[in-house]
Amino acid sequence: MTLRRMRAEDLQAVVAIDQASFSLPWPARSFQFELNENPNSRLWVAEVTDAAGQPAIAGLLVLWKILDEGHIATVAVSEAYRRLGVGRKLLAAALLSAAQEGVTRSFLEVRASNTAAQTLYQRFGYIVEGVRRRYYKDNQEDALQMSLYRLDPAALQRLLEE
Ligand SMILES: CC(C)(COP(=O)(O)OP(=O)(O)OC[C@H]1O[C@@H](n2cnc3c(N)ncnc32)[C@H](O)[C@@H]1OP(=O)(O)O)[C@@H](O)C(=O)NCCC(=O)NCCS
Incomplete structure (x- = not known):
């Protein structure tokens, strides 16, 4: 598996994964904006070799660097x-790279029902710090706010290589 920054030619595959994964997916133009116009955006993909021996995008991650x-x-x-470590490696690579750019802490929102993602974040040390009531507009679901207050490059390296 190769973890690398997203490129324009990945957009179609990225949008397809996003649409299959979320009830409120990002439109293609949002990924285009993040890729081409948002200087604070760090876009990552995991590239694998598929059954036919061709390169394929298995996952994506977008991190906004805000100071x-x-x-x-x-x-x-x-x-x-899924369940092959792709999400873990994407998150570890993105946080490790962000740490090298001076990022010291990380935040996110996650659906209250999304225990798979919450478990992944807990493995990194994120803790639940708050709830945004009815944050998701499709079903009025609450968002949990999760925070990771100290990015530890050695721990992230272990999560990347595990
Ligand atoms: C959440 C998501 C990105 C995880 O990606 P993944 O590549 O399957 O996750 P990994 O294989 O790296 O899992 C790492 C760890 O996270 C936890 N985890 C991941 N999926 C899990 C699940 N379905 N149930 C319980 N724990 C889970 C486990 O601790 C897992 O380690 P293990 O497999 O050794 O037990 C993936 O399920 C997904 O794309 N979901 C839909 C989109 C989404 O919800 N994104 C998050 C939005 S906040």
């Missing part, structure tokens, strides 16, 4: 590649 904070804007893994 010393890294906000996880979105992360998704193609269903066929």
Whole structure:
């Protein structure tokens, strides 16, 4: 698996994974904006070799660098590649790189029902700090606000290599 920054030619695959993963997916133009126009956006993909021996995008992550904070804007893994460590490696690579740019802490929102993602974040040390009531407009679901207050490069390196 290769973890690398997203490129324009990845957009179609990225949008397809996002649409399959979320009830409120980002439109393609949002990814285009993040890629081409938002200087604070760090976009990552996990590239794998598929059954036919071709390179394929297995997952994506967008981190917004806001001064010393890294906000996880979105992360998704193609269903066929879940529970294989793709999400963990994407998050570890993105946070490690952000730490090298001076990011010291990280924040995110996650649906209250999304225990898979919450478990992943807890493994990194994120803690639940608050609730945004009825944050998600499709079903009025609450968002949990999760925070990671100290990015530890050694721990992130272990999560990347595990
Ligand atoms: C959340 C998501 C990104 C996780 O990606 P993934 O590549 O499957 O996760 P990983 O294989 O790296 O899992 C790492 C750890 O997270 C936890 N985890 C991941 N999926 C889990 C699940 N379905 N149930 C419980 N724990 C889970 C486990 O601790 C797992 O480690 P383990 O497999 O050794 O037990 C993926 O399920 C997804 O794309 N979901 C839909 C989109 C989404 O909800 N994104 C998050 C928005 S906040």
